[in-house]
Amino acid sequence: MKSLVCVKRVPDTETRIRIGGDGTTVETAGVKYVLNPYDEFAVEAALKHKEAAGQGDVTVLSVGGSESAETLRTALAMGADAAVLLKSDRPLEGLAVARVIADEAKGREFDLLLFGMKAVDDDLSAVGPMVAELLGIPAATAVTEFSVEGGKVTAQCEIEGGSEVIELKIPCALTLTKGAYEPRYASLKGIMAAKKKPLEEKAVQGAPDGVTVQKRTYPAERAAGRIVGEGPDAVPELLRLLRQEAKVL
């Protein structure tokens, strides 16, 4: 079982996001970065399946600046075997990232190509299915759990109001969401071992993304909330406001 797991360096959710002076970029100074939480599920899934099969390897891959090496080391510390950084001088998004990943994947042998369901920075949920399309392989998204048997993957996927079971031919791509794979913490031993594991860096060019952010803005401040009252006696007034002021009922 060979897995390729794509991971991204993203701001920690607790971090305050500040828009740069140019009005389009997001400030990076003073931001705490983490391994994208959804990607942690993908790394964990790859490790679990490798352990279950008793063989194979897990390679983690990231597209980004040199700082992304840190994110790859986090995945190596969790237990991944090798890492590849596809290094770009400028930030790439969406289709551009998918193309870079697909080009790299074409030159590699893998059974599973794993992603987080989305990255918590651009919230795009697109790179996984895009890479699958560029490679011409089947994919399933929002996977909570999967099994591998006889050249096939059986994936449980979250859909509105329930779940669906999808059977995929290997090689295939899966995007993971929260489910059966609770990410492990890197042990001290893992962190030490990660320092010696191979981390290859390759410079990539990256074609245009196809979309351009013209401007970034903060959401309109929610008008200061109003405490309608205390206890159950405030209920009729709440409903009156929802009906007459908010007009939602």
Next chain:
Amino acid sequence: MAGIFAFAESRDGELRKVAHEVVTAARTVADAMGTEVHAVLLGGPGTGAHAAELGQHGADKVFVGESGAFAHYSAEGFTTVIAGFIKEHGCDVAIFPATSMGKDLAPRVAARLGVGYVSEVTSLEVEGGSVVATRPEYSGKVFARVSFGEKPAVLSVRPNVFTATENAKAGAVETLDVSVNEADFGAIVREIKAAAGEKLDVGEAPIIVSGGRGLKEPENFKMLEELADAFKGKAAVGASRAVVDAGWRPHSEQVGQTGKTVAPTLYFAIGISGAIQHLAGMRTSRFIVAINKDPEAPIFKIADYGIVGDLFQIVPRLTEEVRKMM
């Protein structure tokens, strides 16, 4: 005149509510660009019965593709048909719903066409003849205004944001040739498991009644189910991660950074403190009501209306009053 493409999502032969929203969004864009709306409806035999409905919501033409192979959604099959349709008919903008199906399909279509894509769009404008989309990023902490390069502009719109409107006109219906072979698909849907009782999903419900650790015990969620029921089919029960992790509620109900992103018209946060990761999933709700005994709970900072007090006293009263009203 290339037109605006609208993907009309159906499941089990039934049109999804979001299909009306997608067609409505497409209608608005088409009117601003002076062009037509072409809706595509794919599914198993019989799905085409809903074509007229799409016309009423603004489609000038509805293209129906029925096939036994499409009784269940197939990313590969749908991508082939839709990308083929767009290549043949041309289109300026292709609009999908930001549902689990739409977010699986739209990026594949964009990649096949070799064009950019954005998801979860909350507002669309036409500027100098081109579409410009606004979408939340960083869990709603920032909004990005995005323009597109080569045509078509492919995007998905967030459910519940583009309120469906009806226009009197009924669109023309055409049949689409969908000669795909299921044996060619590398992925096949084997089974669909509906959540108990076919309840409304948090991702789609116009009203969400969400509960957190303040409910104390899993059994107490019965109270929230009763409140949701009082809204007569319009409300779903949601949950914070704390109660999902405790095993009180299924993950499918979790709202937040590692759960669902929701944008209902009305969101009740009951016994939920309002941690940043929870806000990440619900801050773009149209109206937020918080019920919490702690007046300092962060949830009150983003709630439109709040009641301070013990939820065990407030919720039953609320359910009673809502029942009277509905």
